[in-house]
Amino acid sequence: MNGAHDMGGMHGFGPVRPEPDEPVFHAEWEKRALALTLAMAMPGGWNIDASRFARENRDPAEYLAMSYYQIWFAGLETLLKERDLVTDDEIVVGHGLHPPKPVKRTLSPDDVLKVLHRGRPTERDTNTKAAFKAGDKVRAKNINPVTHTRLPRYVRGHVGVIERVIGCHVFPDSNATGAGENPQWLYTVRFGGRELWGLDGDPTSAVSVDAWEPYLEPAR
Amino acid sequence: MQLRTRALETILLEKGYIDPAALDVLIETYEKKIGPRNGAKVVAKAWTDSQYRQWLFTDGTAAIESLGFSGRSGNHLVALENTPAVHNMVVCTLCSCYPWAVLGLPPVWYKSAPYRSRTIADPRGVLRDFGVKLPKDTEIHVWDSTSELRYLVVPMRPVATEGWSEEQLAELVTRDSMIGTGLAKSPMDVK
Amino acid sequence: MNGAADMGGMHGFGPVMPEPNEPVFHADWEKQAFALNMAIGIPNIWTLDAFRFARESQPPPQYLNMSYYGLWVATLENMMLEYGLATRQELAAGHALAPVKKAAKPVTAEEAATMVRCGSPYNRSAPAPALFKVGDKVHARNMHPKTHTRLPRYARGHAGTIMRIVGCHVFPDSNATHVGEDPHWLYTVRFDGREIWGEDSDPAVKVHIEAWEPYLELI
Secondary structure, three states, X not given: OOOOOOOOOOOOOOOXXXXXXXXXXXXXXXXXXXXXXXXXXXXXXXXXXXXXXXXXXXXXXXXXXXOHHHHHHHHHHHHHHHOOOOOHHHHHHOOOOOOOOOOOOOOOHHHHHHHHHHOOOOEOOOOOOOOOOOOOEEEXXXXXXXXXXXXXXXXXXXXXXXXXXXXXXXXXXXHOOOOOOOOEEEEEEEEEHHHHHHHHOOOOEEEEEEEEHHHEEEOO | OHHHHHHHHHHXXXXXXXXXXXXXXXXXXHHHHOOHHHHHHHHHHHHHOHXXXXXXXXXXXXXXXXXXXXXXXXXXXXXXEOOOOEEEEEEOOXXXXXXXXXXXXXXXXXXXXXXXXXXXXXXXXXXXXXOOOOOOOOEEEEEEOOOOOEEEEEOOOOOOOOOOOHHHHHOOOOXXXXXOOOOOOOHHHHO | XXXXXXXXXXXXXXOOOOOOOOOOOOOHHXXXXXXXXXXXXXXXXXXXXXXXHHHHOOOHHHHHHOOHHHHHHHHHHHHHHHOOOOOHHHHHHOOOOOOOOOOOOOOOHHHHHHHHHHOOOOEOOOOOOOOOOOOOEEEEOXXXXXXXXXXXXXXXXXXEEEEEEEEEEOOHHHHOXXXXXXXXXXXXXXXXXXXXXXXXXOOOOEEEEEEEHHHEEEO
């Protein structure tokens, strides 16, 4: 979706301000927000693409007014409510009021280390052939889905070159909406600074994005 | 936020969806155990072992996993080589994707609007915010982490470090140098 | 600039929510904000384009979280500081603290009434003949100035048709940064909806913008 999260190329946010000796977490609640989100993925039955969409799918004014972990927390509330795991009245009082929904499994402490170690590979087998190869000129399509996509606005319509054929990977645009993994060929595509930004662009810079085949078409 | 988070945690515990011990392991792991020291080890090894270096750039995931670093945001790792001709920078304009397995959790600035909005359009300007100035003709290559691929920048090895051990070299590798907003420290900086 | 104001094509703002029997102003301070801006800056000190640029330069989180007139007030405060009309201490105190350096000539009630009646026309005499004619196919340039422009991001790089030659008008991109009015030919350009939003969008939609000549190139 063309949400506030898709901020590549925006002006007005000011300089980058690194915090010296920044702690990993700035408050106890941030740790809890992170841990709860990760721990609930298994019983909640959602995938990472759905959780990203839950975070970005909100009013831009709201998104931009929140800190990073506030966005995570808001996304978690959205996911829990969407799946009837928690209700609004329970959130208000801070206690369970209705019987829990049966879940397939919960994350045990032993699971954590296993899951963290294994991660979540997204590569899948396929018997289709990649449409593009390294060196091909491609154009990023001008798509404007209202649902989740990983093709940023600043790239759409622009011509780049395939740098690498990565493999066949879970396609977030489908996976986020529960339509299934629908794996597609994934490529790294390089765009020149001037191609993206016109004469305002730095001619000595280039931007690479990872783009799935449905985002691309051949360019002359 | 403290109250809101505690309220939600209470509900989830009462409903039996979560095991509190699992939460503690998650927090302990990312607060204390996984961090940029992992990535520094990878870089230091690449600086001293040319076979490992080649492996790292051909199959980042496998090479990094061989050192025991893997898992969440580490399944599909690509190492990027900084040279005098090309400087690499990594960003996630759409959210905050970051190679957790080798760098731990990202700092606030990486996830914030100024970095996410400007790096792809004005990388030299962003480097100025970090006090880094590169030669005019060094190409800057920015990588927007739009898929599950995660990028690790391998900074150039500082001069005057011949004969240094991997442990000593790892001390020169800063987190920012592995994102591309900094360079590795020089031996002078550590004295 | 690619600021929060350039929101054409964004998602997530929710439905349009018209307020039944909406009053012109929702509070007295809004009336004041409106009138102050009309009476102070634009007639004598800064230009409308400079004011728009100052308003859209508000950092996006603030821009999006302020009400319409709240943004006017914040912008007016910033401009008063920028043009030396008041100091921060005076804004905080809510009254003048130091004598005025240069006596100003305030807009009179009569002048205000004239302003309302006549407006402020933007057409100027042409420095050169128009480059394009009706029916020409043009490309909106892929430009990303950090300063004021009226070419929205959603149009950049797209192909359209010249529908009308509006005339020669003050050029906002220059006027906002005080380099002068720099008038240029202004055109109405029509874009096919699908050209802007992609194959999956409504084929019956056309989007029109007014674009100054420096924004366009002939296809």
